[in-house]
Amino acid sequence: MKARLTLRGMIKRGVVTASEEDSGRGIALLMAKKNIGAVVIMRDKIIAGIVSERDIVRRVCAQGKDPGRVKAKDFMTADVITIDAQEGSETIFKTLCTLKFRHLPITKGGFLAGIASQRDILYGPEPAE
Amino acid sequence: MRKQRAFSMHISRGVIVASEKDTAKHLSKLMDDNDIGAVVILKGEKLTGIVSERDIVRRVVAPGLPTATTKAESFMTRDVVTADFQEGLDNIYRTLCNVKFRHLPIMKDGKLVGIASQRDVLYGLKLKKK
Numbered sequence: 555m556k557a558r559l560t561l562r563g564m565i566k567r568g569v570v571t572a573s574e575e576d577s578g579r580g581i582a583l584l585m586a587k588k589n590i591g592a593v594v595i596m597r598d599k600i601i602a603g604i605v606s607e608r609d610i611v612r613r614v615c616a617q618g619k620d621p622g623r624v625k626a627k628d629f630m631t632a633d634v635i636t637i638d639a640q641e642g643s644e645t646i647f648k649t650l651c652t653l654k655f656r657h658l659p660i661t662k663g664g665f666l667a668g669i670a671s672q673r674d675i676l677y678g679p680e681p682a683e
Numbered sequence: 684m685r686k687q688r689a690f691s692m693h694i695s696r697g698v699i700v701a702s703e704k705d706t707a708k709h710l711s712k713l714m715d716d717n718d719i720g721a722v723v724i725l726k727g728e729k730l731t732g733i734v735s736e737r738d739i740v741r742r743v744v745a746p747g748l749p750t751a752t753t754k755a756e757s758f759m760t761r762d763v764v765t766a767d768f769q770e771g772l773d774n775i776y777r778t779l780c781n782v783k784f785r786h787l788p789i790m791k792d793g794k795l796v797g798i799a800s801q802r803d804v805l806y807g808l809k810l811k812k813k
Contacts, residue, residue, distance in 0.1 A: 612715040616711035
């Protein structure tokens with residue numbers, strides 16, 4: 555019998571967040587420092603957007619904009635798709651395959667609780683200690 | 684018996700290539716125009732590197748280098764892991780899980796013939812489950 559995995563095992567809880575006023579370069583530095591590919595943009599406690607490496611490359615570099623000056627609010631993806639922590643791994647797998655995103659913020663009671671990436675799904679949950 | 688799907692089904696064949704002298708801005712534009720996440724760098728017919736979105740973000744944008752003048756040769760990944768055209772999907776899945784790359788150039792007789800991405804493989808596995 556195949557064990558059923560829940561999404562919770564695949565979520566990274568320490569989500570890295572930034573503000574809408576942070577620059578493209580500031581966010582790139584954050585990604586490098588934390589070794590991640592997406593940063594969730596918060597306005598107070600609400601998810602305002604998400605910035606992926608792709609957003610920086612396509613909406614800043616490709617357009618010839620200066621990453622040091624352009625602000626997250628001008629190039630972030632504002633239409634963020636999120637998934638509730640109760641969903642099963644199959645739903646997230648399907649969502650990540652269907653949509654063109656690699657990162658899905660996970661919410662609990664409407665608030666940001668974690669993030670799941672395509673790579674987390676490929677690897678599966680880390681073994682319990 | 685489980686039927687093994689040939690890996691060749693999961694390769695994107697129209698690989699986008701550029702030269703070592705192309706700038707970060709040009710490569711970003713190529714990625715945007717072609718809806719891709721990595722560009723293979725060739726010198727003549729020889730594969731000399733690969734540039735991913737991550738390379739641009741971490742090696743150009745983060746250190747504050749100018750995107751319009753910084754050339755691929757100064758920030759591309761030179762140690763490129765490749766896979767052979769004949770390999771099975773399970774092998775490529777394992778390789779993509781073990782290395783920290785999302786794109787694997789596919790070689791046939793020493794020449795670049797395609798590229799396989801993590802997403803291609805995710806799709807491939809989904810097909811296989813059916």
